[in-house]
Amino acid sequence: MDFAPSAVATDYTARMRAFLDEKVLPAEAEYDAFRAERRGTPQEWDLPPVVESLKSEARERGLWNLFLPAISGLSNLEYAPVAEVSGWSPVIGPEAINCQAPDTGNMETLHLFGTDEQKQQWLEPLLAGEIRSAFAMTEPDVASSDATNIETRIRRDGDDYVIDGRKWWISGAADERCRIFIIMGKTDPDASPHRQQSMILVPRDTPGLEIVRHLPTFGYQDQHGHSELRLDGVRVPASNLLGEEGGGFAIAQARLGPGRIHHCMRLIGMAERALSLMVERAQARVAFGKPLAEQGVVREQIALSRMEIEQARLLTLKTAWLIDNHGARGAATEIAAIKVVVPRMACTVIDRAMQVHGGGAMSDDFPLAYFYAWARALRFADGPDEVHIRSVARQELKAHR
Template sequence: MNFDYSPKVEQLRERLLAFFDAHIYPNEKRYHQEIDANRRAGNAWIPTTVIEELKPKARAAGLWNLFLPRSPRAPQGLSNLEYAPLAEIMGRVYWASEVFNCSAPDTGNMETIERYGTEAHKDRWLEPLLRGEIRSAFLMTEPDVASSDATNIQCRIERDGDEYVINGTKWWSSGAGDPRCALYIVMGKTNPDAGRHEQQSMVLVPANTPGVTVKRHLSVFGYDDAPHGHMEIELKNVRVPADSILLGEGRGFEIAQGRLGPGRIHHCMRSIGAAERALELMCQRAIARTAFGKTIAQQSVTQERIAEARCGIEQARLLTLRAAYMMDTVGNKVAKADIAMIKIVAPNMALQVIDWAIQVHGGMGVCDDTPLAYMWAGQRTLRFADGPDEVHRNALAKLELARHMKLPASAVDMPITRGG
């Protein structure tokens, strides 16, 4: 394995770093001021002007749709290994990915439509998503069941002539708060009597379909994450054409396996960037502040934490690059152990580094004068999103045991989870 950046990636990386210096970091304060102003005016769910102004600049800089590999509709898309260092940079500022049309859940939904949709699906939904004209949401997690096991899903998708009728309630539907959210990808059961992994299907549902009700937004440690949001959505006798189904009935679990692998690794890439930013802020603060006669940077406990943070970041980065390499070369299914490992390691590592950075900042670290508090909330959420730690550890342990019991790895199910 060779993780050196290719000349192409190095050039993109330098261009992206320059873009951050010129446009992202200088606008961090403005972004929050704009959302706060909208919130005070009574409606936080308005797309931010600053991001919309930066999108054309990102396109002009050739930093657009970098995440989508092997798509003729997005020829600029990179492999997972190529994309990793760029996603890491984007993760340094939590809202930056949208500027480059590389933000979740749109990335996962675009990849799903590209891999599993018909040409008609791609013309109607993928093209405007790639242009950044609309947003989307992924409706899988449910409030009334343990969604760490996706076979528990109760939402029903039933055939009625030339239509499917959908009934159920979903929550943690990230991105559904945005008024530009035009499409839901909904996972539900088409045949409860089929095999455990053949009961589920996925359908494309326009967000304005009659019977769709956004009931409320769910806060994350007190943050509303506007204008993106995480919504609870009721689907009551929602009707869509039968050709809205992806791949066919009973293929939902298979699609979820393909969708969540890239989603998980993108989260981990960004987690490493968040940890790097936290360590940078930690060092700057430690050098600038004095306590008990010497700088905080001279305190041995601070030095130990800085060293441990650097070790943890480098370890997580190498593990993530290995997972990206495996996904590119042998596919997501064979790389499932690597994906599970990074999903366990990266958010926990980032949480620890951010926590140490908060400690160095003292009271300043828990308010919004720095990005650390919000970063901590986001990383803590990732220990649930796309599967809780416990489920990934369980799957990883089974894969390890299978090696020693001479069982085929295919005998071990990987979790198809989103948390909740």
């Protein structure tokens, strides 16, 4: 295995870093001020205009849709450090380059499984950054960590499918730019457990699709939102089915491999920024007669954070290399492992940075409270830690039989 960055990866990463430092980080204050003015109003989910300016700048710099190898030409290993840099500004950075979740996973899904008509109608405007999308799998009434529990029903009726069910924590749904939902539900409850589910495209304005409420995460309302949906007799053409009936579980697995690389590398970038803030604070803040950076306990926190970030990055790069060379199936254990290791590492590093910053870290004067909330939420997103630990254990036991 060779994790040394290629010349292409080095070039893109350097350009992404320049874009971050010159444009994205300076735009955070304007973004936050725009959102603060609208907090608690119906305009809370309006997009700050500065994001569209950044998107235009990113296109001009050639930093656009880099997550999709078929378009960018970058492998997962080459894109990984670019994703890390974007994670320094997790709210703005990924969207500025059109590499934000859940759209990346949805675009990959449409690219792999969509018909020509579906791609023209939905994939092309997503790739252009003109609309956004959502992926609706999680449900409030069942343990959705086991996808076979999903109760949403997708029933064939002539030339249509009719959908009934409830979903929640559906990222992106609050934003009016979210024009299309990929819904996962059961088309055949009597089939084998992994052939019961299918995925289907549901436009936002379809009758019967109701956005019930927008769920805060640790009190934060993201600009794109995380919402609860009710589907009551939602009727769409049969041509909206993604792939084949019974193929939903397989599509979900294909969708999650590269997506976890993206999530984890962005988290590593967020942890790097937290460590940078910790070091700056430790050098500037004086307690008990000397800077915090000269206190042994703080030095230990800085050192442990550096070591843990490096360990998590190496495992994630190994996983990206395995996906590139052996596919998601060949990297199954590592994909599960990074989904546990990286969010836990990020939570720990950010928590240490908060301690060094003192009480101010709990306010919005620093980005650390939001960073912690997002890192902690990612221990649930794409499956909780326990599911991935179970997968790693199963593979380890299987290898020793």
